[in-house]
Amino acid sequence: MELFKMAKEAMNMRSKMKDIDNRLRNQVLDVEYKGIKIKINAKNEFLSLNVPEYLLKEKKEKIEKLILSAFEEACKKAQSVMTEEAKKLTGGMKIPGL
Secondary structure, eight states: OHHHHHHHHHHHHHHHHHHHHHHHHHOEEEEEETTEEEEEETTSOEEEEEOOGGGGGSOHHHHHHHHHHHHHHHHHHHHHHHHHHHHHHHTTOOOTTO
């Protein structure tokens, strides 16, 4: 009977993970960093990038640095949301990889 209970719990956990995966994919975050706008979902999938015209007149190196910083900021925000969702699933228990 124990094996049956473990299998049922595993299936329940799989269902919860799939639900969280869908919620993360559908949760779109708007991040703005020094005029650069990025849309990213909470699964770290980038959806759009908008660089304002005035920035395109800057030196290439400056634009590249600003875009990288904007992507880093967007990733941090998405990771934060992902971490909060994982806490809900695990009840705050630390699980490597989540």
